[in-house]
Amino acid sequence: MRSYLARRLASAIPVILVVAIVGFVLFRLTPGDPAALLAGDNASREQIERTRQYLGLDQPLHVQFARYLGRLARADFGQSIFLGRPVTTAILERLEPTISLAIAAELLALALAIPLGLLAAVRANTWLDQAAMALALAGLSIPAFWLGLLLVFSFGVKLGWLPVGEFRPLRDGVVPFLRHMILPAISLGLIQMALTARMVRSSMLEVLREDYIRTAHAKGMTGRAIVLRHALRNALIPTVTVVGLGFGALVSGAVVVETIFALPGLGRLTASALLNRDYPLIQAILMLVAMIFIVMNLLVDLTYAYLDPRLRIRY
Amino acid sequence: MPTSTPASGSVTEPRGAAVSALRPAARRTRPGLTRLWRSRYTIAGLGILGALIVLALFADQVAPYGPNRMRPTERLQPPSAAHPFGTDDLGRDILSRAVFGARLTLTIGAIVVPLSLLLGVPLGVIAGYYRRVDGPIMRIVDGLMAFPAVLFAITLMAALGPSVANVIIALSLAYAPSAARLARGSTLAVQAMTYVEAARALGVPDRRLIARHVLPNIFAPLLVLASFTFAVSVLTEAILSFLGAGAPPSVPSWGTMVAEGRNFIEAAPWLMFFPGCCIAIVVMGLNLLGDGLRDLLDPRLRGGLPGSGLS
Numbered sequence: 078m079r080s081y082l083a084r085r086l087a088s089a090i091p092v093i094l095v096v097a098i099v100g101f102v103l104f105r106l107t108p109g110d111p112a113a114l115l116a117g118d119n120a121s122r123e124q125i126e127r128t129r130q131y132l133g134l135d136q137p138l139h140v141q142f143a144r145y146l147g148r149l150a151r152a153d154f155g156q157s158i159f160l161g162r163p164v165t166t167a168i169l170e171r172l173e174p175t176i177s178l179a180i181a182a183e184l185l186a187l188a189l190a191i192p193l194g195l196l197a198a199v200r201a202n203t204w205l206d207q208a209a210m211a212l213a214l215a216g217l218s219i220p221a222f223w224l225g226l227l228l229v230f231s232f233g234v235k236l237g238w239l240p241v242g243e244f245r246p247l248r249d250g251v252v253p254f255l256r257h258m259i260l261p262a263i264s265l266g267l268i269q270m271a272l273t274a275r276m277v278r279s280s281m282l283e284v285l286r287e288d289y290i291r292t293a294h295a296k297g298m299t300g301r302a303i304v305l306r307h308a309l310r311n312a313l314i315p316t317v318t319v320v321g322l323g324f325g326a327l328v329s330g331a332v333v334v335e336t337i338f339a340l341p342g343l344g345r346l347t348a349s350a351l352l353n354r355d356y357p358l359i360q361a362i363l364m365l366v367a368m369i370f371i372v373m374n375l376l377v378d379l380t381y382a383y384l385d386p387r388l389r390i391r392y
Numbered sequence: 393m394p395t396s397t398p399a400s401g402s403v404t405e406p407r408g409a410a411v412s413a414l415r416p417a418a419r420r421t422r423p424g425l426t427r428l429w430r431s432r433y434t435i436a437g438l439g440i441l442g443a444l445i446v447l448a449l450f451a452d453q454v455a456p457y458g459p460n461r462m463r464p465t466e467r468l469q470p471p472s473a474a475h476p477f478g479t480d481d482l483g484r485d486i487l488s489r490a491v492f493g494a495r496l497t498l499t500i501g502a503i504v505v506p507l508s509l510l511l512g513v514p515l516g517v518i519a520g521y522y523r524r525v526d527g528p529i530m531r532i533v534d535g536l537m538a539f540p541a542v543l544f545a546i547t548l549m550a551a552l553g554p555s556v557a558n559v560i561i562a563l564s565l566a567y568a569p570s571a572a573r574l575a576r577g578s579t580l581a582v583q584a585m586t587y588v589e590a591a592r593a594l595g596v597p598d599r600r601l602i603a604r605h606v607l608p609n610i611f612a613p614l615l616v617l618a619s620f621t622f623a624v625s626v627l628t629e630a631i632l633s634f635l636g637a638g639a640p641p642s643v644p645s646w647g648t649m650v651a652e653g654r655n656f657i658e659a660a661p662w663l664m665f666f667p668g669c670c671i672a673i674v675v676m677g678l679n680l681l682g683d684g685l686r687d688l689l690d691p692r693l694r695g696g697l698p699g700s701g702l703s
Binding site: 107 | 540541552623634
């Protein structure tokens with residue numbers, strides 16, 4: 078396991094480098110003068126000049142890239158144009174609602190997807206299977222922002238059952254948290270639910286054909302025990318991938334969902350940065366998400382190797 | 393996009409899945425077509441795509457009014473015989489705007505799909521064919537895939553400014569890595585086939601071998617991917633337009649229409665309802681088509697293919 082870990086960590090280095098190069102290209106794409114942009118609106122000529130030197134924009138390209146790497150390592154993305162504060166600070170302040178929302182959405186998705194996928198596989202090609210997969214198809218096709226608006230309209234406006242447009246942190250109590258979180262979590266989690274349900278179904282079908290399932294039948298185990306104890310456990314392994322890599326989708330989805338439900342998170346920050354053309358801020362968010370994605374990927378692979386020792390040898 | 397594919401050479405049911413979509417390629421002729429014809433869902437998907445194309449091409453004839461015709465006296469009218477989908481806050485007919493919106497959707501899909509394949513497939517085939525460059529190319533692809541497509545497109549749009557051309561550039565770049573990854577996996581699988589070995593033994597040059605033996609045989613899985621890429625680009629364009637970073641306001645776009653309807657959600661919910669329906673129906677049709685094609689190519693797989701996800 079340890080040598081696998083070492084090899085896997087080593088293979089992440091070139092990937093991080095590629096991400097950094099893309100980040101650098103995007104940084105160079107900054108509209109207008111990056112130095113003036115990053116120094117802020119009220120910067121004097123000298124301040125802009127100092128920023129230019131700090132960024133290394135007066136240096137050859139490879140020096141600029143080296144400096145960029147250095148700033149990346151320090152998570153230094155300059156000043157937000159619109160907020161007039163360091164980008165990193167602005168991002169950190171907005172993390173809590175987004176993380177709460179992403180976790181709530183993922184849990185909701187799993188709670189629905191695993192039973193759905195399981196039922197669909199066990200009753201494959203029956204009406205139950207068809208209904209479950211139709212639901213998954215709908216989940217893949219309905220845009221999150223539209224679903225969010227439909228939920229706002231029906232539960233917020235028409236029925237008036239749930240509050241819309243506010244965030245309550247978990248420490249304020251579970252019930253207010255849930256009341257404010259349930260609609261956004263449904264909008265954001267629907268796609269994850271659909272992807273996971275499909276994954277659970279297909280890997281269940283695969284596992285149910287294995288020899289050890291037949292052996293279990295031959296031993297005289299009950300169907301329920303076979304499905305839950307032998308099949309589901311193994312079928313859930315590929316689900317780790319969907320969950321781990323769904324993170325990127327959740328953050329992307331949060332951009333629209335937080336906008337609709339007026340949650341003060343990273344997603345809404347991204348949406349308003351986009352409208353204000355706050356390029357340094359958007360760039361920083363993208364780089365942050367890409368880096369987290371690489372870490373999640375690493376964790377997914379390590380979880381896999383932990384769950385399935387055969388993989389440690391193969392790679 | 394959240395592909396169900398781990399970034400570097402790791403475990404991977406999806407990659408195996410994509411590759412095994414290759415297997416029945418050989419007997420893909422007549423019985424395949426008959427089976428395609430028999431699958432109601434695939435037909436439904438094809439029908440929806442066909443309807444989109446007809447609406448886009450004949451929008452002028454189909455739409456009852458011009459997309460930008462304003463009638464201040466007819467603002468915010470609920471659906472009626474004269475305006476089946478109602479009117480918006482400027483008195484524009486929503487049905488007509490929705491019909492013209494099909495143009496943008498089709499344009500995006502019809503350009504982004506081939507462009508992303510054109511960018512990704514050569515890289516993937518080279519990586520799969522010449523093992524020496526495989527590692528470097530795939531690490532680059534892995535790095536690109538670390539960026540979620542929607543956020544990546546948002547960043548590019550912020551740099552380049554909102555226009556249809558920029559949406560197309562952003563989406564093609566965002567979806568090229570999945571094409572490269574699938575092309576590589578499929579090339580590897582084809583390379584293991586006896587007929588490639590035979591051709592090589594006969595001294596067929598690399599270029600010809602790739603053109604005549606590899607490319608035709610990785611076409612099938614790429615076709616499935618094309619269908620899903622179309623679906624996610626429709627969704628992502630809608631998201632960009634919804635956020636105000638997609639098509640400029642003068643171009644009728646379903647995403648923009650939903651965004652405009654958001655301000656009138658209490659007084660006139662039909663503003664956001666119908667354009668959203670259009671997006672959902674088209675994306676569902678493309679997903680049905682992709683699923684159907686995949687079942688046709690390999691009935692064993694009914695889970696996910698890399699790239700079937702959205703982000």
